[in-house]
Amino acid sequence: MKRLATIIAAFVLFSVFGFAMASATTVAVDLSHGENAKYLVDPVVDKNNQSHILAPSIVEGVGDMQWAYFGSPDMFPNNTKIKNLGDTITPEALKDVDILILGQPTSPFTPDEIQAIRDWFAQGGKVLWVAADSDYGSGVQAQDIADSLLEQLGYGNLRVDLCSVEDPSSNAGAGYRVVGHVNPDPDTPFRGMLTEGFLHGGKVLYHGPGVVAWVDENGTWHPLNETSKPPLTYRIVVTSENGTIVENNDPMANAYLAGDTGVFTLLAAQIVPLNGTQSLLIVSGESPYGDYEPTWSPLYHGVALDGPQFVSNILHWAAVVAKYGAPEKVFSISDPVGDDHGPGTYTYPTDPVFNKTGLFDLTGVDILKAGDKYIFSFHFKNLGGNPWNGPNGFSLQIIEAYFDFKDGGNTSAIKMADNGPGSNVNLDPNHPWDLAFRVYGWGKALVLPNGTVLDDIDVFADQGQNTINVVVPAKYFGDGLKVEGIKFPRLAVLVGSQDGYGVDQWRDVQVNASQWRIGGGDADAIIAGVAPRVMDLLVPDWFSPSQEEQLSSYNASAGKRATVDMIPVVPTGYLTITSDPVNATVTIDGTVVGKTPIEKLELPAGLHNVVLKLDGYKDEEFSVSIQAGKTLEVPVTLSKLTGMLTIITDPSGAEVYIDGKKVGETPLEQYVLPIGTHKVVIKKDGYKEESFDVSIQANKELKFTYTLSPIQTTTTTTTTTTTTTTTTTTSTTESTTTTTTTTTTGGGKGFCGPAAIVGLAIIPLLLRRRK
Known part of the structure; x- marks a missing residue:
């Protein structure tokens, strides 16, 4: 007895995954529909030496979870580690169950039981494991019952096809004693939980197994393999590449053909989304308990197996995935x-x-x-x-x-x-x-x-x-x-x-x-x-x-x-921006980050849009590519905003000075100036000098037409009164304002008034705006 306790204790260790949810997880197995309880509460003993314990029972081996069963209340009268939930699956009995395993049922479920399972599964955070059998002998019945339940469940689309799979190269002495391989698909969430602790390469027994397939929304069956699987579906246990499909009984399979060879799926899991949560459906061609020789087996016909470790692994993994899905x-x-x-x-x-x-x-x-x-x-x-x-x-x-x-x-x-x-x-x-x-x-x-x-x-x-x-x-x-x-x-x-x-x-x-x-x-x-x-x-x-x-x-x-x-949380680099002149407002990806100079601003690596704005200057817009861990320095010379000035005089040839600098002679056409106020002086020999201020607006043309006033000198001995009348006429065509000066001279003596503004127009420019 002491030896048994020691062996059991050693096996219990491999099932302690150590997360708080394990002790709060309840696993219920079904024994009320013709399933048997092999290895569920009894240890695995050496067939040649009944005193040699090969592995503890499942209940002992996965001792950090709570265990319950559906079946006769007096089935395990002296075992306090597994609780009876009644001999019928009901909503009340399922209330505290997290994982439900139906291990090769051979009698059908009632409509009320199926409804209870459906409603329980739909709550989210649940695991339903439906295990079937091959199509050999009474296995046909187990396949029919499993597929009928899966169809009526209404969630998920995994099925067990109506055939068997054998493996001539990976087996325990015969092709039907398939030694499967725990090799989860690479995209399986928390994949390592399924494979940890193996001592024998992840070999597990699938004694006379069925093969997993799937059904699309039109009811068409498909093989479940690397290139053909529904979303959120993960193959976990497979045959070797020499797996072979076998037909033992009618009807024929739906997705596979007798004689097909390759890697076939022995166990798969599917995450079923449920309004913001999810449950997990597991379908397998063999059962972890009961059966002729279940997956829990640690040794079969001389082949050492990782059955106990794998069953423990998948139960703990399933509890996590049902809770968190595929992150x-x-x-x-x-x-x-x-x-x-x-x-x-x-x-x-x-x-x-x-x-x-x-x-x-x-x-x-x-x-x-x-x-x-x-x-x-x-x-x-x-x-x-x-x-x-x-x-x-x-x-x-x-x-x-x-x-x-x-x-x-x-x-x-x-x-x-x-x-x-x-x-x-x-x-x-x-x-x-x-x-x-x-x-x-x-x-x-x-x-x-x-x-x-x-x-x-x-x-x-x-x-x-x-x-x-x-x-x-x-x-x-x-x-x-x-x-x-x-x-x-x-x-x-x-x-x-x-x-x-x-x-x-x-x-x-x-x-x-x-x-x-x-x-x-x-x-x-x-x-x-x-x-x-x-x-x-x-x-x-x-x-x-x-x-x-x-x-x-x-x-x-x-x-x-x-x-x-x-x-x-993402790779970043740095951006330094200087501008001439300084104090330009800098916006990056729509966010204002400050005024120039910007020193070593940390940004996520990649492309960013940068805009510089400064009153009186053109906006500068450009993209920068930030590299992780590096600094990019960007000097920017800002260009002043400009408009244009056109001056036409009569007569022409007058010198034009702007802000004290000679810029040309009339006609002066579309002369570019920074926006703002500028002092303009017009000079021509024999004519009166004209001076005035202009206000240049961005991207617009200011146009002036002048009639210059000649300088006249008249001498007379007669006193004459001179009256000057100025009239302003606003033209309605071409947005031009015309000012005309009329001088009336009496007694031969007079003078000419200041040069008149003949026309003024502000014309929007079709200029390319630099960004």
């Missing part, structure tokens, strides 16, 4: 490999548990969106398993992440103990954080900038992918985790070695590494209490300063901690 990747940030040395000098503790390389080597972070939640996936070179059985699925690492996505915030590191902060660094003072979290094998905390600590956070590890996943409700970020024009969020990620006896959960640093202490610390920094305890920072290659520079920025003599920068 959409929002951002992906890489980190150099091999930089798990803090400021450049740190070394691992010497205990054998730290002998693996890459335990604290963060290689990148993905930010995913799953409905109303964000999933932060922290990828490591090597998580090192879960040697101390941390309930979150990992043991060695501690992660703190900080996010800046709005104004205000905090610049201190998380502090959960009096001797904290454990990381012993300060955060970027230029980009205060608005939300942060800390996770490690035994804890998780969501932290607001005012210090409030919340438990509204989930953590689970994907050891197969060396990934720690942290789930945070999107409501805490609002609209902050997105790039809009020149605006982008930032984050800082700190990785250390977790130590429950350390400083605020962080393993301490000393000059020389010891069994439980990090080595390579600066003696002065240690004495001053400012040595960082961070082994790795998220600092992509394009960002500056580097990790080593940031973690070395402490000042031991001043007692000042190192400062960690907040990293943009």
Whole structure:
């Protein structure tokens, strides 16, 4: 009995995935429609030596989940680890069930049972696993019942085709004893959870299996393979490339033909969207329990198998996928490999548990969106398993992440103990954080900038992918985790070695590494209490300063901690803009960023539209291409806005001076001037000098026509009274204003009045506007 307990305990370990939802997950199996309970509550024993336990029962092996069954209440009278839900599937019985497995039913479900399953599945967050059989013997009945249920379910379109699949090369001594391969499609969400912990290459038994197919909206059946599968569908267990379709009984298959060879699907999963949530449908040609020899089998006819590990894997995986679906990747940030040395000098503790390389080597972070939640996936070179059985699925690492996505915030590191902060660094003072979290094998905390600590956070590890996943409700970020024009969020990620006896959960640093202490610390920094305890920072290659520079920025003599920068979630570069003259308003991608000169403005890498505006000058508009980590300098010489001046005189040939400078003789046509007021003087020998101001408007022509007044000298002895009458006539054609001066001279003595404005017109110019 002691030996049995020891063996069972060893197998229980492989099913402890370590995320909070596992213990809250209830798995119900059906035993009320002709299924049998093989390996469900009884261990797997060696057929040649009944005292030799090969594997525990499923209920024992996946002991971190709650188990229940539909069937006779007295079926397991002495087993307290599996609960009876009655002998009929009802809405009330399904109320607390998360995963329902129908393992090769051979008697049909009632309409009420199907309705109960349908309504339960439609709630979202549920897993329905329908397992059928081959078309050999009574397996035909199991296929019919499974497909009938799937059709009436009304959700998903996976089916089990009416045939069998054999494998002449991958089997346990006979072609029908198919040894399938756990090889999930590359796009399978959280794929590593399905493949972790295998000792035998992911080999699993599918004894006389059926083959999975799918049906389109017209009712047409299709093979389920690499090039033919519905959306959100993932092949998980397949045959070798020598799989062969076999027909044992009528009717004929719908999607496959007898004699077809290739890789065939033995188990597939499909995410079924449901009004903002989702459930997961699993369909397989064999059952994890019961059957002649179920998938749980760890050894069959001398072939060692990963059956127990796989069944545990897929149940834990299914619970995650039903909850989060297929997340959409929002951002992906890489980190150099091999930089798990803090400021450049740190070394691992010497205990054998730290002998693996890459335990604290963060290689990148993905930010995913799953409905109303964000999933932060922290990828490591090597998580090192879960040697101390941390309930979150990992043991060695501690992660703190900080996010800046709005104004205000905090610049201190998380502090959960009096001797904290454990990381012993300060955060970027230029980009205060608005939300942060800390996770490690035994804890998780969501932290607001005012210090409030919340438990509204989930953590689970994907050891197969060396990934720690942290789930945070999107409501805490609002609209902050997105790039809009020149605006982008930032984050800082700190990785250390977790130590429950350390400083605020962080393993301490000393000059020389010891069994439980990090080595390579600066003696002065240690004495001053400012040595960082961070082994790795998220600092992509394009960002500056580097990790080593940031973690070395402490000042031991001043007692000042190192400062960690907040990293943009997208690659960025810098833009410097100067202008002549200065003080031009600069707008980039529709956002005003300031006035010139603009010095090293950080922008997302890529193309950006820039506009410079300054009163009296033409707008300058152009595009810039920003490269990650580089600075682009753009000098701009602004051009004054101009209009045109045309002056015609009678007689012609008069000299024209503008603002004191001779610019030509009349007729002066379309002379370009900066906008504004200018002083014009007209001179011609024998004629009176004329001077006046003109106001030049942008992109318009100002037109003047003058009749010059000659200079006359008359001598007479008679006194004469001279009357000058000036009349102004406004012409209605060509927008021209004409001024005429009439002089009447009496007694032979008189004079000519000032030159008259003959015509004035403002004419819009058809000029190309420079941008």
